[in-house]
Amino acid sequence: MTQTVFEPWNDPDATPLIQFQGVTKRFGDFTAIDDQTLDIYEREFFALLGPSGCGKTTMMRMLAGFEAPTEGRILLDGQDIAPIPPNKRAVNMMFQSYALFPHLSVWENIAFGLKRDRMEKSAITERVDRMLKLTRLEKFARRKPHQISGGQRQRVALARSLAKAPKLLLLDEPLGALDAKLRQDTQFELMDIQEKTGTTFVIVTHDQEEAMTVASRVAVMDHGKIVQADTPDRIYEHPSSVYVADFIGDVTIIEGTATPREAGYEIAFAEGQPPLYAETDKTFAKGQACHLAIRPEKVSITAEKPRDKRNALQGKILDIAYLGNISTYHVELPGGQVIKAQTANTRRLSRRTFTWEDTVWLSWTDTAAVLLED
């Protein structure tokens, strides 16, 4: 059995399901989406990530048909969707506010869309029952929305949008109110549904871990612009800017100036500190200001100076964040720069090697850090 890798965005022949072409959305004189061009392919699980107010919901609402782009076009299957009203689009949306019908029971809420399709009664019953089972809401079928908990409401909203098995499903923070366990189960359930039905998902989330787990690609947004859209591992390992590096995961950013050296660059960052070394595909001029982004888990922490690594710095432990499976050490260099280093807690806490105020060595390999432009 051959497993073909799913990455239509690298295939020049693939036709995207959704195309944003120079889309701008303004509310009055406020620009919510700023001239964005983006392709999303069939069967993708596309995650939108970004701080509050950056325009994620607006992107979704334009796809669903509740907002029209001020400029540019959106194509679905190669067709401009501007003239198609929301009720005629093969798109379903799960609202950030859930938007459950308060006068209908959970069961009727889920059946609502199916009834509009003039589906047969028995088929509706079957479908709704499946959705109830999927979201573990069987016991609450007869309740009204105001009689269930927040997490249960979120699941009803999810079930209602899934019920019609649309070609494109827009989920606006679908799992925010669920506890960690249920959230994880539902994430796998979503991935499973997608595998089975071939639905394309566009999902908004505030939880990067969730984006990393479920998404085929992640778009990081900032102020109405998509800063980077790429696979989760590329976003994490090769962020295109300081903003992305900082937004996704934990990171230490060191500011300095680059000087070409061998296959990479030497970065001078503080008086009295040895320059750091990093390899990159990008080119920097001599003396160009740059940022070095380094993930805590790529930094080793040792008592002695390691001999085999070029990047080695000495500092004092300022703080330790214990997270159970891992600990993050905040190490302050003599110049005041703080670098984060992470270690797996393979031993019990009482036998931990380092503690506050200890002097330690931090080190990382030549390719561990990412060199970014200013």
Added chain:
Amino acid sequence: MRRVTWFNTTSLTLGFTFLYLPMLILIVYSFNRSELVTVWAGFSTKWYGELIRNEAFLDAAWVTLQVAVVSSTVATVLGTMAALTMVRAGRFWGRTLFSGMIYAPLVMPEVITGLSLLLLFIGIGLDRGVFTIILAHTTFSMCYVSVVVSSRLATFDRSLEEAAFDLGCSPGEAFRLVTLPIIAPAVISGWLLAFTLSLDDLVIASFTAGPSATTLPIKIWSSIRLGVSPEINALSTILIAIVATGVVTASLITKRASLRLQAEERAAEQQA
């Protein structure tokens, strides 16, 4: 903390006396045998009998009922539509003027409303009768309905309608299946308000009623000018009974609904 003090008891008694003593006297005298309203001559229900045989009163009652039902229904439809448009239209040029114009008749002296309608009907040569009273009542009670419905719509979550569209509803279906059921309590209270307003309107009706149709309030008013008869007392007692029954029923329904809601919520908490 419940303290029954001398002061509390007195104010309560005084208040209730002030409110209900006149009505009580009226009810008591409606069972008076005497022709003279203020002289008690023993218990009798004969005035109720007289009332049923009084064609003029029965006609007026029938006209009043027709006018109230038709005008409040039309006013509810129009008022709800006006409220929907005003809340939905967003900002447009002259919006404040428009919404002001919807509410203006609320504060307009009834005499002026009545007079202007009268002039209009004469101007276009419309014969005054049941139809003109209905038109007049629809016009002024529509504003009340629209106020009641817009205050409900202001808190109505638009995303519910969007969700309905999203799930395949046409605008008509979305209104029928989602918006209307949710704002129904406001629409019903709007109707009840319009109905009561029409039922007890004297001023506007007297301007727009013609010789062919008289409403009950006009009839009562004009008979009183000839002196209070025990018959009027009987009629008023019946009206009080009808209104009281309505109010009690309505409050019982609301109370039952809220009790059921509480019970359901408690059950939900226990199961969750």
